[in-house]
Each structure stands twice: as C-alpha cells, then as structure tokens.
Amino acid sequence: MSDATLPAVAAAPRFRLNLPLGVAIGVFWILLMLAIAVLADVISPYAYTALDLRNRLSPPVGMGGVWAHPLGTDELGRDVLSRLIYSIRMSLLIAFGATIIGAVFGTTMGFLAAHFRGWVEQAVLALVDFSASLPFLILALAVLAFFGNSLSLFIVLLGFHAWERYARIARGLAISAGAQGYAAAVRQLGAGPLRVYGRHILPNIASTLIVSMTLAFPEIILLESGLSFLGLGVQPPSTSLGNMVGYGREYLTRAPWILLAPAFTIITTTLAVSMVGDWLRDRLDPTLR
Amino acid sequence: MLRFLATRLARALITIVMVVTFAFVVLRLSGDPALLIMSVDAPPEAIAAFRASWGLDDPLWQQYLKYFTAILHGDLGRSMRDGRDAIALVAERIPATLALTLPALAIKLSIGIPSGIYAALHRNSLTDRVVMGLAVLGFTVPSFVLGLLLVLVFAVQLGWLPSGGQDSWRHAILPVITLGAGGAAVLARFTRSAMLEVLGQPYIRTASAKGVPWRAVVRNHALPNAAIPTVTIIGFMVGSLIAGAVVVESVFSWPGVGRLLVVAVANRDLAVVQCILLLVAGTMVASNLVVDLLYGALDPRLRQARAGGAA
Amino acid sequence: MRDAGLLEAKDLVRRYSMRQGLLGRITEVTAVAGVSLALERGRTLGLVGESGCGKSTTGRMVLGLEVPDAGGVSFQGKPMPKPGTPAWRAMRARMQMVFQDPLGALDRRMTIAEQIAEPLVIHAIGNASERAARVESLLRDVGLRADQGSRYPHELSGGQRQRVVLARALATEPALLVCDEPISALDISIQAQVMNLLVELQAARGMAILFISHDLRAVRQVSDRVAVMYLGTIVEEGSPDALLHDPRHPYTRALVSAIPHPGKQGERIVLQGDPPNPAARPTGCAFHPRCPLASVQCRSETPTLRDDGADRRVACHHPHASPIAEAA
Numbered sequence: 020m021s022d023a024t025l026p027a028v029a030a031a032p033r034f035r036l037n038l039p040l041g042v043a044i045g046v047f048w049i050l051l052m053l054a055i056a057v058l059a060d061v062i063s064p065y066a067y068t069a070l071d072l073r074n075r076l077s078p079p080v081g082m083g084g085v086w087a088h089p090l091g092t093d094e095l096g097r098d099v100l101s102r103l104i105y106s107i108r109m110s111l112l113i114a115f116g117a118t119i120i121g122a123v124f125g126t127t128m129g130f131l132a133a134h135f136r137g138w139v140e141q142a143v144l145a146l147v148d149f150s151a152s153l154p155f156l157i158l159a160l161a162v163l164a165f166f167g168n169s170l171s172l173f174i175v176l177l178g179f180h181a182w183e184r185y186a187r188i189a190r191g192l193a194i195s196a197g198a199q200g201y202a203a204a205v206r207q208l209g210a211g212p213l214r215v216y217g218r219h220i221l222p223n224i225a226s227t228l229i230v231s232m233t234l235a236f237p238e239i240i241l242l243e244s245g246l247s248f249l250g251l252g253v254q255p256p257s258t259s260l261g262n263m264v265g266y267g268r269e270y271l272t273r274a275p276w277i278l279l280a281p282a283f284t285i286i287t288t289t290l291a292v293s294m295v296g297d298w299l300r301d302r303l304d305p306t307l308r
Numbered sequence: 309m310l311r312f313l314a315t316r317l318a319r320a321l322i323t324i325v326m327v328v329t330f331a332f333v334v335l336r337l338s339g340d341p342a343l344l345i346m347s348v349d350a351p352p353e354a355i356a357a358f359r360a361s362w363g364l365d366d367p368l369w370q371q372y373l374k375y376f377t378a379i380l381h382g383d384l385g386r387s388m389r390d391g392r393d394a395i396a397l398v399a400e401r402i403p404a405t406l407a408l409t410l411p412a413l414a415i416k417l418s419i420g421i422p423s424g425i426y427a428a429l430h431r432n433s434l435t436d437r438v439v440m441g442l443a444v445l446g447f448t449v450p451s452f453v454l455g456l457l458l459v460l461v462f463a464v465q466l467g468w469l470p471s472g473g474q475d476s477w478r479h480a481i482l483p484v485i486t487l488g489a490g491g492a493a494v495l496a497r498f499t500r501s502a503m504l505e506v507l508g509q510p511y512i513r514t515a516s517a518k519g520v521p522w523r524a525v526v527r528n529h530a531l532p533n534a535a536i537p538t539v540t541i542i543g544f545m546v547g548s549l550i551a552g553a554v555v556v557e558s559v560f561s562w563p564g565v566g567r568l569l570v571v572a573v574a575n576r577d578l579a580v581v582q583c584i585l586l587l588v589a590g591t592m593v594a595s596n597l598v599v600d601l602l603y604g605a606l607d608p609r610l611r612q613a614r615a616g617g618a619a
Numbered sequence: 620m621r622d623a624g625l626l627e628a629k630d631l632v633r634r635y636s637m638r639q640g641l642l643g644r645i646t647e648v649t650a651v652a653g654v655s656l657a658l659e660r661g662r663t664l665g666l667v668g669e670s671g672c673g674k675s676t677t678g679r680m681v682l683g684l685e686v687p688d689a690g691g692v693s694f695q696g697k698p699m700p701k702p703g704t705p706a707w708r709a710m711r712a713r714m715q716m717v718f719q720d721p722l723g724a725l726d727r728r729m730t731i732a733e734q735i736a737e738p739l740v741i742h743a744i745g746n747a748s749e750r751a752a753r754v755e756s757l758l759r760d761v762g763l764r765a766d767q768g769s770r771y772p773h774e775l776s777g778g779q780r781q782r783v784v785l786a787r788a789l790a791t792e793p794a795l796l797v798c799d800e801p802i803s804a805l806d807i808s809i810q811a812q813v814m815n816l817l818v819e820l821q822a823a824r825g826m827a828i829l830f831i832s833h834d835l836r837a838v839r840q841v842s843d844r845v846a847v848m849y850l851g852t853i854v855e856e857g858s859p860d861a862l863l864h865d866p867r868h869p870y871t872r873a874l875v876s877a878i879p880h881p882g883k884q885g886e887r888i889v890l891q892g893d894p895p896n897p898a899a900r901p902t903g904c905a906f907h908p909r910c911p912l913a914s915v916q917c918r919s920e921t922p923t924l925r926d927d928g929a930d931r932r933v934a935c936h937h938p939h940a941s942p943i944a945e946a947a
Contacts, residue, residue, distance in 0.1 A: 148319070149326045152596070154551035157569075157588045164573040164581040165334045204724040207684065208738045208787070209711030222728050241450045245555050248452050249570050261452075268456060268559075272464050282453040289448040 042298045045291035052288055056108040064098060067105040067258050071096035076274045091276040093266065102258050103280050109259040110285075113174050114239045118232050120178030122185050126228060129189025130216050133197065143190070147183040155180045156242065163251050173252060177243060181235040185228060192224040226303045233296035237289040244285050260285050316600045320593045327589040331582050332375050379586070394579040398565060398587060405564035408483050408556065409549040415488030416495050416545065421538070423492075424499025428507060429526065439496060446493020451552070455486040455559035483560045487552055491545055498541050502534040509533075536606055543599030547592030550584070625827045626658040626714075626795060630690035631680050633673070637898075648898045650676045652851035652905075653690070655924075656829075658795060663821065663828040665842030665859065667835050667874070671897055673851040674831045678797045681829060682714055683707055694795075712742045715788035719800040721780035725772040731783045732758075732768030738790040757786040760823075762816060778809035782816065789820065796821075797829045802837060814841050835874055839863055847871050850895045850905040853924055857931040867927060867938040869910045904936065912937045 038046065055062065064087075065071075071092060078084040079091040079099075090099040132143035150158075162176055193216070196202040201223075206215050244261025246252035248268075253259040260281040267278025423443075427436040462469045462482060469482055506512065507530055515525045545552075554566035561567070565584060572580040633651040651673040658664055658681075666674045679685045681692060683699040692699040694714065700706035715738075718724045725734055732754050739750045755765045761782040772780055781801060788796060798817070802810040818841055821828055832838050838845055839859040846856045847870065855868040866872040873888040892909035901908050907917040916936050924934040 145322070145326070149323060149330070152323045152592050153327065153585075153589055154548035154592070156551045156554060157585060160554070160569055160573050161331065161581055161585050162334060164576055164578060165337070167576070200723045201726040204716075204718060204784075205726070205737065207682075207711065207716050209708040209741050210737075211708065214741065219726050223726065237448065241448075245450055245452060249555065249558055251570070251573055264452065264456070271456060271460060275460055275464075278456060282456070285453060286445075286449050289450075290444065293444065293448055 039298070041294055045294040048287060048291040049295065052107055052111060052291075055104055056111045059104050059108040063101045063104040065101040067097065067102045068256050069097060069101070071098065076270070078274070079276050082276075090280050091274065093274070093277045094270060099263075099277060099280055102263060103260075103284065106258045106260045106263050106281055107284060107288075109253060109257060110240060110243060110261070113170075113177065113243050113253070113259070114236055116174040117177035117180065117239045117243075118236050120175060121180060121182045121235065122228060122232050124178065125182035125185025126189040126221075128182070129186040129191075130193055130220070132186070133190045133193035134212060134216070140190075143186065147186055150179070150183045156245070159242070159246065160251065163246070168251065168254065170253070170257070173243075173246075177239055180239060180242060181231075184231055184235065188227055188231060189224060192227065193220050196220050196223065230296065230300045230303055233292065233299055236296070237292045240285065240289055240292075244281075312604060313601070316597055320597050323593050324586075324589055327586065328376060328379060329372075331585055332372055335578060335582070394583040397580060398568065398583045401563060401565045401568050404562060405550060405553050405557070405566060407480060408487060408562060408564060409553050411480070411484045412487035412491065412552075413546065413549065415484065416491035417542070419488070420492035420495025421499050424496040425503055425531070425534075427496065428500045428503030431504065436500075440500070443493040443496045443500075446490050447497075449490075450555075451486055451490050452555045452559050454489060455482065455556055458482050458486060459559070479560075479562075483556050483562055486559070487556050491552070495538075495541065495545070499534065499538055502537045503530060506530050506534045532606070536603065539599055539602050539606065543595045543602075547595040548588075550588050550591065624657050625660050626681065626692065626694050627655075628657070628677075628681055628690070628692045629655045631655070631677065631687045631692070632689035633676050633680060633685065634688050646898050649851055649900055650897055651680070651687070652900070654848070654851070654853055655690075656681075656846060656853070658827040658829060660794065660827055661821065661825040662843045663830055663841050665838035665845040666829060666831045666848060667833065667838050667845060668848035669833055669895070671850075671895060672848045673897070674848050675799050677848070678716070678799050678829060678831050682716055682795075682797050683710070684716075709742070712738070712744075712791040713793050714795040714797070715791070715793045717781075717784055717788050717796060717798040717801045720804055721777060721784045722772060724784050725780060727772060730769050730771060731775070734772075735768070735783065735787045735790055738787060742791055744791065753790065754786075757790060760789070760820065761786045762812075776809075777805050778813060781805060781809075781813055785813075785816065785820070789824070792824065793826060795827045795829070797831070799831045800833070801830075803832070803834070810837065817841055835863070836878060847874065850897060850900060852905060852934065853932075854906065854934045855932065856924065861931065865939075867931065867933045867940075868906075868935045869912055869937075869939070870906050872939060904934075 071088070073096070074085065074088060074092050075096045076094055077088055077092045077096075080086055080089045084091055088098045088100065090103065092098055093102070128143050128146070132140040159176055159180075163173075166172055193202070196219075197206075202215050202220055205219050206212075210219075240260075243252055243259065244264065247259045247261030248265040250265060253262050255262070263281035264278045264285075267274070267281070270277050423439045427439040430436050459482060469478055512525060512529055515529055516522060520528075550565055550569075553564055554569055556562070557564045557566035558570050565587070568580065569584045571577075572584070631651050631654045632649070635648045635650060636645050637648060654673070654677050656664060656666075656677075666677065668674045676685065680687050683692060683694075684702055686701060694710070700710060725731070729737075732751075735754045735757055736750045739745055739753060744750070745753065754768060758765050758768055763779060763782055763786070767775070767779070772783070775783065781804075784801075801817075802813050805813060814837060817828065817830075820826075828841070830838055830841055835845075839862075842859050844856070845859045845862050846853045847862070847868065848854065849870050855862065855866070855871045862871065863875055863878075866875045870890075873890050876888045888911075890909045891911075895905070901918075903919045904910070904913075904917045904922050907913040910917065914937065920936070922934045922936050924932045927933045927938055
C-alpha cells in the first residue's frame with residue numbers, strides 16, 4: 020500500500036479535552052442555545068405572535084402564574100417562553116450571519132491588500148482606518164437612518180462591525196507568508212493566486228480567524244440587542260432578544276419578567292461565547308492577546 | 309517632531325474628509341433626498357423647488373463640492389422636525405451628555421485602572437479573580453440591561469433614586485454608574501493584561517534582581533511601559549463617549565446628544581444625524597491625535613525612529 | 620568546450636528605491652549592477668559573495684521572479700516571460716528554486732507527499748496513481764523512505780526537510796535548478812550529505828544548477844565554475860580549484876585566505892573599511908575603499924570583467940599576477 024495515498028491526519032496537536040469547568044459550562048450553554056435556535060418550531064409551545072388575552076401580564080410559574088405560560092406573558096398575552104425561543108433563534112441567526120459576512124469580507128480585503136500591494140493596499144488601509152475611526156454604533160445608526168432597516172440590510176450592516184480586524188490579520192499573515200515562506204515557494208512552483216490563497220494561506224490562518232470570529236460574536240449579539248432595544252434593529256412582528264427587552268421596559272414596574280428573561284439570556288450567552296473564545300485563543304493563538 | 313505632527317494631522321484630516329464623503333454617499337444612495345426629506349405626497353412643485361434649492365439636479369461631483377463647502381461653512385442643514393439649525397440642536401444637547409459622560413469617564417479611569425494594576429500585581433490571588441470576574445460581567449452585560457436592572461432595584465423596588473429625566477443631580481447617579489461600569493470593566497481587564505505583559509519582560513526581572521525595591525520597579529519601569537497601550541484604549545474611550553451615551557441616555561430618558569441621535573434616526577431626520585456623525589468623528593480624530601502625541605512623548609522608541617527618518 | 624547554452628543572462632541590473640519615512644528622501648539601492656552569466660546543461664555555476672552583494676537577487680532574476688531594470692534573461696533562446704503571467708507559470712515546470720529555509724518553504728499543514736505532488740497537480744501531469752508513484756520514486760531519489768511521505772514537515776529534521784524541498788523541486792523534471800543558500804540553515808554534518816545529494820541528482824538528471832552561497836568551500840565542492848560577486852557585480856570567474864589556489868582579484872584573495880585550513884601557510888588578509896553598502900556605491904571600482912592595492916585609477920574607472928589567461932576572468936585594474944606569468 021503506497022504511503023502517499025494514506026489519508027491526511029490533522030496537523031493540530033492532539034486535542035485533549037481538558038476543559039476548565041467554566042468553559043465546559045459555556046460550551047454546554049452554547050450548544051443548548053444552538054439547539055433551541057434550530058428546533059424553535061418544534062419546541063416552542065406557542066407561536067410568538069399568539070395572543071392569549073385571558074392571561075395578560077401573567078407572572079412566571081414561581082410567582083403565581085400558570086403552567087401554561089411557565090415564564091409568564093406580556094401585555095398582549097403572548098407567551099414569554101415562546102417569544103424567548105424565537106428571539107434566541109433570531110439573535111443567533113443575525114449574529115452568525117453578521118460574523119460570517121464580516122469575516123469573509125474582511126479576509127478578502129486583507130488578501131487583496133496583501134496580494135496587490137501598491138494603491139490597493141493603501142486604499143484598504145485607509146478604509147480600515149476609517150472604520151476604526153468611528154465607533155461602530157454611530158456608523159450603524161447613520162446607515163439605519165439613511166436606509167431604513169430591513170432584516171437583510173441589518174445583518175449586512177452588522178457584518179461590517181469588525182471586518183477590519185479580519186482584514187488586518189489576513190493581510191499581515193498573508194504578507195509574512197508571502198515573503199520568504201511557503202506561499203512564495205508555492206507561487207514559485209507555478210501556482211496561480213487562487214491556489215496560493217485558497218489552499219495554502221487560508222488554511223494556515225484559519226485558526227487565528229476563527230478565534231477572532233469567536234471573540235467578535237458576542238459583540239454582535241450586544242450590538243444587535245442594543246439596536247433592537249432602541250427600536251432600530253429587528254422590527255415587529257419579528258422578535259429578538261433586544262427587542263423583547265425594549266418592549267419589556269414599559270412594564271418594568273408591573274411585569275419585570277418580560278424583560279428579565281431575555282436580558283438573562285443575553286448575558287449568559289455572551290458570557291459563554293466570550294469564555295469559550297478566550298479559552299480557544301489561549302490554546303490556539305496566544306499572539307492574538 | 310514637526311514631520312510627525314504634520315503626518316498625523318494629515319491623516320486626521322483625511323479621515324474627516326472620508327467621514328463627510330461617507331455621509332454624502334450614504335445620503336445619496338438611500339434614495340432621492342427630496343422624497344426622503346419631504347413627505348411622499350408633497351405637491352410636485354414643492355419637490356421641484358426643494359431639488360433646486362438643494363441643487364439635486366446638478367452633476368454628482370458638483371453636489372459633493374457644494375455639500376462640502378456647506379459643511380465647511382458650518383451649514384449642516386435644518387432639522388426636519390422643527391426646522392431649526394441642526395448644529396444648534398446638537399450643540400444645546402452637548403452639556404447634558406457631558407454631564408453624564410465626564411463623570412462616567414472619571415469612574416472608568418479611577419476604578420478601572422487601579423483595579424487592573426492591582427490584579428496584575430497580585431496575579432491569581434483572590435482579589436485578582438474577583439476583579440476579573442466582575443470585569444467579565446462588566447462587558448458581557450450590555451449597558452441597557454445594566455441600566456434597567458439598576459432602575460428595577462434602586463428605583464422601583466427600593467425607591468431610593470429616580471428612574472428618568474434630568475431634574476436633579478440625583479437623576480444622574482444611575483446613568484453615570486451604568487455608563488462607568490462597562491468602561492471600568494474593559495479598562496480593568498486591559499490594564500491587567502498590559503501590566504502582565506510588561507511584568508513578564510526580562511528587564512523587570514533584571515531590575516528586581518539588581519536589588520531595586522519592588523515598588524520602585526513597578527513605579528519606574530512597569531507602569532510607564534504599561535501606560536503606552538493603555539493610553540490608546542483611553543483615547544478610544546474618550547473618542548467614543550457619545551456612542552456609549554446613546555443607549556444609556558435612552559434608557560434613562562436623559563436629554564443628551566445620544567438620545568437626540570436615536571430620535572433623529574427613528575424620524576430619519578438626516579441633517580441632525582449628519583451633524584452628530586461629524587461631531588463624533590471629530591471627537592474621535594481629535595482624541596486619537598492627542599493619543600498619538602502622547603505616544604510620541606511616552607515612547608522614546610518612536611521619537612528615535614522618527615529622528616532616523618523611518619516612518 | 621561550451622555545451623548548448625541553457626540560460627543566458629546579460630547585463631542584468633536591478634535597483635530598488637527606498638523611501639525614508641512618509642516625506643523623506645528617496646534612496647536608490649543598486650542591488651545588481653551589470654551581471655552576465657551563462658548556464659549550461661548538466662553543469663553547475665557557483666555564485667559566491669557576502670550578504671548584500673546581490674547574489675540572491677541575481678538568482679531571482681535568472682528565474683524570472685523579478686524583472687531586471689536593464690538587461691535580459693533568455694531561457695533556451697527565448698526571453699523570460701514576466702512573472703505572474705500564465706506563460707511564466709507554465710515555465711516553472713522547467714526551472715525551480717531551492718530556498719534557504721526548508722521549514723519556511725513547506726506548508727505546515729500538508730503532508731510531505733502532498734507537497735511533493737503539488738507541482739504535478741499544478742501543471743496537470745499524470746493522474747492520481749501516476750503521481751503517487753512519482754512521489755514515491757522522488758522520495759527514494761533524495762534518500763528518504765516512501766513511508767515518510769505521510770509525515771508533516773515539523774516531524775522531520777532540517778536535513779530531511781531540505782531533501783523534501785529538493786524532491787518537490789525535481790518533481791516536474793526541470794532543466795534548471797537555482798539553489799539559494801540551500802545548506803546554510805543546516806548542521807555542518809548534514810551539509811555535506813545534502814551537497815553530495817545535489818551532485819548525484821545532477822549527474823543522474825543532467826540539469827543545470829546555479830548554486831548561490833556565501834561559503835566558498837561549499838561552492839567549490841559542487842560547482843564546475845565559480846563566480847565571485849561583490850556589491851552587485853562579478854569580480855572574478857573561473858574554475859573552482861584554480862580560483863582557490865590562485866585567486867587574482869584582491870577580494871577573492873581575502874575570501875580564500877579566510878578559509879581555515881589545517882597547516883596552511885600565509886597570513887589571513889583582513890579587509891579594512893566599512894562593509895559594502897549597496898545604497899552608497901563607491902565611485903569607480905566598488906571594492907576600492909577596502910582594497911589594499913587601490914590606486915587613483917581604481918577610484919575613477921570601473922573595471923570590466925576581462926579574460927586573464929585561460930579560463931579566468933577578472934574585473935580588476937591590478938589583478939594578482941599568476942605565478943606562471945610571473946615566471947615568464
């Protein structure tokens with residue numbers, strides 16, 4: 020049997036699952052959230068717009084509520100648990116979509132800058148500077164003011180939140196790979212740029228990019244919930260975590276559970292992803308600190 | 309030194325120009341400004357008059373130049389809602405925002421930095437873990453949640469503090485705390501890692517091996533070197549003061565620039581949005597400039613590099 | 620005695636302009652200032668010089684990796700295409716480079732079998748099983764075992780890695796191999812092995828080799844001809860043994876005298892003056908600030924590479940006279 024045809028073994032150091040307790044809980048929570056998001060239609064007791072006018076503002080089960088609505092209801096009798104489930108799906112969808120958009124766009128720009136150098140690089144760097152010069156929230160608000168908001172626009176907008184980080188990483192690593200490294204060697208073998216970037220540079224910087232994505236993910240959740248809270252993000256009838264907090268605010272005194280459930284979810288999910296991201300970064304790429 | 313200043317100023321100006329261009333592009337891209345600013349069922353003559361007065365029929369580059377010169381002259385348009393000058397509207401809100409953000413900044417600096425330093429110096433001790441735990445909470449809890457929770461506890465349940473509006477100094481307590489907490493957490497974490505990185509350097513070990521007392525080592529070697537990256541973060545925080553205020557002012561119904569921005573966005577009051585955009589960009593650029601200058605003063609390596617002529 | 624010329628480089632010049640800072644002056648660095656060389660099938664030309672003398676840049680221009688500012692390179696009679704073009708890429712199958720740092724030249728994430736097979740994939744040579752067979756035979760040719768193909772670069776030693784790089788370079792059976800300091804990063808004990816391997820491979824495959832190094836001894840071992848470079852020009856050219864026993868250019872003499880040799884007579888020549896700076900070329904002969912024989916002519920007139928007896932060329936106004944000529 021020719022050894023040249025053996026399947027490739029992963030080059031990463033053997034992945035021993037020595038998770039610290041906090042990280043393990045974080046991973047579990049993330050998986051739970053993902054499961055909820057995927058299975059929302061199946062596990063949600065009600066539709067998120069379903070009204071139950073007899074049970075308006077009913078508190079959660081522990082505080083005098085009914086089992087039919089374990090987490091209580093809002094002012095229109097909508098079940099908080101169901102809305103929470105769908106909000107998780109919406110917020111995660113937005114966060115994933117935005118993170119991936121940002122990573123793809125940023126990496127591509129970084130590669131373009133590294134490959135073409137010259138004025139292309141200067142243009143990309145100027146854009147990076149510009150991006151870093153305005154707090155993203157303000158930029159987002161300006162765009163939302165000018166363009167209004169549809170969901171796809173919103174996701175794309177959020178996608179640009181951290182693109183310059185990926186661009187910087189991609190550009191830096193591509194340049195150092197290109198100079199006297201394997202990229203130069205492969206180019207010298209006659210490989211076209213697509214092969215060089217796609218089969219060589221990208222896999223090698225993937226772990227750094229992934230860590231960056233994991234660290235940016237919670238930021239997007241926070242951004243989205245903030246904007247939705249202000250009424251400028253996800254619009255009704257769709258519901259997201261920030262959205263729910265925004266509605267719940269009016270009933271802060273009478274029915275705090277309306278906003279506490281989504282608020283708690285935001286906090287724990289962000290915390291979980293941050294902890295896992297930090298741990299990933301420490302293990303895979305201490306240079307990102 | 310002069311060359312350094314010149315290049316930094318040039319970059320600052322370019323950034324501002326880019327922001328202005330961005331606002332212009334976005335404004336034009338988002339549809340016919342005439343239809344946006346006037347309502348859809350305005351009479352066609354009014355729309356035509358509007359277009360003429362705004363020069364919307366001119367070629368694009370001409371519009372851009374007009375737009376640019378208008379801004380240079382301080383004319384940023386009028387608010388749609390009450391027809392007042394956008395600049396005036398924004399300017400009168402600035403003191404309210406400052407009343408929140410400046411004390412918050414003080415909190416961030418006075419709590420964040422010392423705790424970060426302390427945590428770094430007593431690494432892995434109980435205090436370190438507590439501080440870091442709190443810090444993590446600080447940036448995973450979004451400001452609006454924190455604000456609402458504080459209101460829930462202190463205003464609703466305990467009734468100690470008011471929950472909104474700007475009537476007395478007591479009204480400022482909760483918003484200031486909300487604003488300051490998140491930033492203090494970020495700063496603590498950052499200062500700690502900057503200090504840890506510096507403390508791990510060989511020259512620190514050398515200094516203490518030479519017999520220099522630890523306090524002096526920290527004071528003379530560790531702190532100044534850790535200050536450099538910390539200054540950058542502080543600069544960023546100063547530059548994004550308004551951004552931070554946006555959500556908090558909305559939670560507490562505080563009539564500042566942030567709240568104005570949210571309302572303007574909801575109403576698509578483009579002149580006001582533009583104005584605030586430029587204000588924020590200007591603040592950010594100015595604060596970055598100051599940071600760059602401080603950098604030059606703090607980091608002798610940069611001074612030398614400049615003297616040698618390398619960029 | 621000249622075989623069919625494989626590659627000819629004439630009067631290559633390469634300059635870089637560097638700008639000091641955003642608003643600073645622009646300095647022009649002349650890395651290569653007029654180099655001509657010819658490579659023949661089955662023969663090795665050694666290029667020696669210290670760091671900064673332009674030998675690496677020359678190697679890159681020979682391969683077409685960089686475009687010379689003046690002069691040209693022709694391969695098998697045809698001019699070299701511009702780098703990055705499909706024609707240039709197709710030509711890579713005919714000429715390859717071996718780098719100094721074998722670990723840097725290999726992708727950490729791919730097995731060495733995959734990397735050796737890669738040039739075959741790029742140039743669409745053979746099908747999967749033919750390639751696998753080829754990889755196996757290449758591994759054997761460079762002295763590695765076939766089962767080592769499934770290893771990763773970081774699992775091999777430095778010498779083994781350089782062998783892998785060689786195997787990859789030979790995959791498409793190139794006619795020309797440019798080796799830029801191929802052994803400098805290796806342990807001394809391994810260096811000899813790798814050099815022997817090179818000689819064997821050349822004998823078996825008949826390719827031309829341009830061997831670039833700062834180590835005169837190593838160059839002598841593998842080359843049929845040696846050229847010595849200083850500050851972007853060739854100062855002396857000849858057969859290795861003759862050069863070592865009878866160096867005629869003052870720089871070559873200094874280089875040769877620095878080679879440690881048990882029981883050697885004669886003093887070591889230590890050059891005075893500043894190390895060569897390509898950003899500030901001296902007038903006339905580039906070597907004159909450090910040359911013990913420098914004269915007024917040397918300061919003003921640049922010497923050209925001229926024949927000095929059989930099979931030797933020197934660029935000097937006062938070359939060391941050969942003993943035979945002296946005796947005559």
